[in-house]
Amino acid sequence: MMAQIQQEKDRLNLAPKKFNMWIFLFTSFMFFMALTSGFIVYVGGSKTHELTIKLPQIFMYSTGAIILSSLTMFLASREAKHLQFAKQRLFLWLTIFLGIAFFVLQVFAWKALIDMHQHLVNPNASISFVYVISGAHLLHILAGLLLIINTLVKSYKNTPQVLNLYNMEMSSIFWHFIDIIWIYLYVFLLLNQR
């Protein structure tokens, strides 16, 4: 019996794929570490390189949105485990909504920066860094949203529970990760404000 289940597992072969996701998070982590280290090196180069602006308030709201979205994502996973598929979908919808809200708020934050006359093209590249760092993060948000949409769409089709849980897990690992990364990036930028 055990051997048969084992074979079944081999066929689906999900564990290594989940593992792949974790390793991918490492690459992504290194990417953001490189950007922030680059920031440190740049700012350390000269007094005029410091981040002399106050970051727009909107970043506060977007951070709130993404933290909330992590919560709804967590709830969606929990409902999926308890076989409450209707609720799972509801929370996934909410997560997608909050994710889009985050996206839009970030764009508004850029607009606020522009209104402050702090453009991407800037003699003080530490401000360009704010754009590049949040922009690179937004690309990750886009990927995360696609993953969640994939999970949601498949949950409407007749997907076996094993796969549903697997999709759920893959998308929530990634989503929580980019949530944490954003908090890191935001706190990092806040601490470097002068």
Next chain:
Amino acid sequence: MSTLAVHDHHDGVEHHDHDHGHHHKETFISKYIFSMDHKMIAKQFLITGIIMAVIAMILSILFRIQLAYPDKAFPFLETILGRFAPGGRLDANFYLSLVTIHGTIMVFFVLTAGLSGTFSNLLIPFQLGARDMASPFMNMLSYWMFFTASVIMLASFFVQKGPAGGGWTIYPPLSALPKAMPGSAEGMTLWLISMVLFVASQLMGGINYVSTVLNMRTKGMDLWKMPLTIWAFFLTAILGILAFPVLVAGVVLLVFDRSFGTSFYLSEIVVQGQVMNYEGGSPILFQHLFWFLGHPEVYIVIMPAMGIASEVMSVNSRKPIFGYHAMVYSLIGITVLSFIVWGHHMFVTGMNPFLGGVFMITTLIIAVPSAVKTFNWLATLWRGNIRFTPGMLFAIGLVSFFISGGITGIFLGNAALDINLHDTYFVVAHFHLVMGSAAIFGMLAGVYHWFPKMFGRMMDEKLGYLHFWLTFIGAYLVFFPMHFMGLDGVPRRYYAFTEIESLKQWLSVNTFITWAAIMSALAQVAFLFNFFYSIFFGKKATQNPWNSTTLEWTTPVERIHGNWPGEIPTVYRWPYDYSKPGAEEDFIPQTTPYSQTMTSNLPHDFEDNPTGLTQYNEWLKTQKVQEEVK
């Protein structure tokens, strides 16, 4: 629960059979082109790598001709290069492009993708006892991204201003200002696109390698029973996963400078009499980001070659590898240390001397694990029952090059010396021996050794010897004289030295080097012929032609889908039981349990196996009793 599982299982079996039916009806496209089989992907990487290597080698001969005969015109150059060699003389900017693309292709496309891509894909599933990689689909994607990256890199020869020309390290400002020189224009854009694809390909490959090593080993294959090849590929993949994203970050900022006008790397600068719109950027920032990848990258290149050499040398010395654990720990040491030495490429950037000192110390420390490996190889050869197969010769060649190139690394690692030697031919000599030649020799050792596993046929030995000796001697003739040029201050990447009084005397040496390079290049024809001829007409290989202990040689010669026809074999022992005293043959495969080799077992074999040890002791007692009876 039980009924549910049974039901599931039934479904599973039916599905499985169904799947299988599909696999057997493989079309040409699914078998040879969009293949997801690790063996086929390995061959795709190898052949693409070989083609890229030949191209990069031809590029190097072209610029060597320029260095040897700076005043001569060669009409055939104009015939083949057209506007890049007007009047038969190489264009100065095109010379820089040649150097750049030669370096890029050799370092990234041949020695990173060609080497890791071939042998990690081939050997990780084979030597660990897995049917395929963790994600065959990602694996396929990885190859095709690499292929696309190669095509784009080569396509840059066909744009108006020629390929990128800023050197393989693409330092800004040259790389960031499209107008700075011809090699900064579209060619550089293509370079950047190609490299982004390349990095994506390497990351997908690397993620797969790590995941496969950690999740898909067969029964009994614990980490300490893995061959050194696998350890090397595994740690190489980790290096890549941690280092390549940093290059991407650096390149992203570069693209912003190039295309959107930001000033990350650019400060006040005048191009062709025109003041550019940049302020306050720091080109040194790029060097930090680049070398944070760049230095691990050189170990990404050499570590798989080291793993291959360890395996090939052990098999062909008919001896266990000397210091297996020390070999693994030095690989781990190299992996960790290689992240904290990047500053040794930047001693002359006006770096704080204290920081320079720190980088100097870490750099000299990394020589320790490198030396441990070297001594272990020599100790493996010591009193071995050596079989000089072509693979073995190339592995020994690696050791030779690694020693001669590594020693000059210690010179360069000292900031006080490096300030004189930086950007001279001394550096060129250093890295072509320690990285270029050593890694290529490791790769060739692997090709000769595992050719029977890849194609079911043997390569010709005589041609192999010819190839080895010409290449080995040729490489030393090419690179050794460069040390002296460097000590005299001859700078690298110069188009010609004819205008510089003090450097004119080196012309004769340059001519000599060029002829040596042409000889070594011609020697590769022996390899290419041997390789492609043997694929179709080589002698048929037996299942285990080298009498090796590792798992890949337990698979059928026909190389079937899923690797083993029946169950995957179980592993009982480490991979280096060669010439074990008391054994019937001079090798014991990893799949032979200790119960079948009573006469050769040692107490040491049962370190973590108390039941085995009791049985072994009992067996010893019965032996004694029998002897007394006699």
